[in-house]
Amino acid sequence: MSRLDSFIRRMKAQRLLLDAAAERIETLDGPIVDLGLGAGRTYDHLRTRFPAREVFAFDNFVQAAVGYLPDAEHMVIGEIRETLPVSLPRLKARAALVHNDLGSADAVGNNAIAHWLAPAIEAIARPDAIIITSFPLPFAKQVALPLPTGINPGRYHILQLTV
Numbered sequence: 001m002s003r004l005d006s007f008i009r010r011m012k013a014q015r016l017l018l019d020a021a022a023e024r025i026e027t028l029d030g031p032i033v034d035l036g037l038g039a040g041r042t043y044d045h046l047r048t049r050f051p052a053r054e055v056f057a058f059d060n061f062v063q064a065a066v067g068y069l070p071d072a073e074h075m076v077i078g079e080i081r082e083t084l085p086v087s088l089p090r091l092k093a094r095a096a097l098v099h100n101d102l103g104s105a106d107a108v109g110n111n112a113i114a115h116w117l118a119p120a121i122e123a124i125a126r127p128d129a130i131i132i133t134s135f136p137l138p139f140a141k142q143v144a145l146p147l148p149t150g151i152n153p154g155r156y157h158i159l160q161l162t163v
């Protein structure tokens with residue numbers, strides 16, 4: 001499969017899972033956290049799909065187009081390894097939904113990120129938060145949730161933290 005085909009399938013999987021999360025977080029209070037603002041596509045989908053939720057975006061850089069940027073309160077700029085674990089006062093409540101899109105096609109690099117990212121997410125997420133992630137994350141306790149029709153296993157992941 002070409003990288004373009006793979007990218008398109010990844011984006012379709014991401015959107016299907018973000019939309020599937022809507023029902024799952026109905027009973028979970030708390031903001032949404034988007035890790036990796038990038039061009040702001042996912043962030044824009046989240047704030048459109050979840051208008052009643054606060055959505056916070058994290059990234060080293062602000063590179064999204066003007067008009068699609070979070071406001072200053074909802075944009076956390078800096079190395080996520082440092083900013084995320086101490087962001088709870090900024091979020092004001094533990095996150096109900098966390099989306100991670102920090103990775104790349106490099107599985108070894110993703111694995112290295114996963115080891116510091118999982119505890120950093122646990123520090124700011126509800127104990128029953130829904131997590132959508134482009135690569136596996138080693139949480140202390142988690143339950144894999146079923147993938148909606150149309151997503152091949154391993155392409156994108158949805159899980160719920162448990163106590």
Ligand SMILES: C[S@@+](CC[C@H](N)C(=O)[O-])C[C@H]1O[C@@H](n2cnc3c(N)ncnc32)[C@H](O)[C@@H]1O
Pocket residue numbers: 035036037038039040041042043058059060061078079080081101102103
């Ligand atoms: C694949 S892009 C995200 C794309 C985004 N979902 C979108 O809709 O455009 C990954 C982003 O994560 C950011 N990133 C990766 N690792 C990071 C880290 N450790 N700290 C802060 N930002 C990071 C990169 O700067 C990049 O903008």
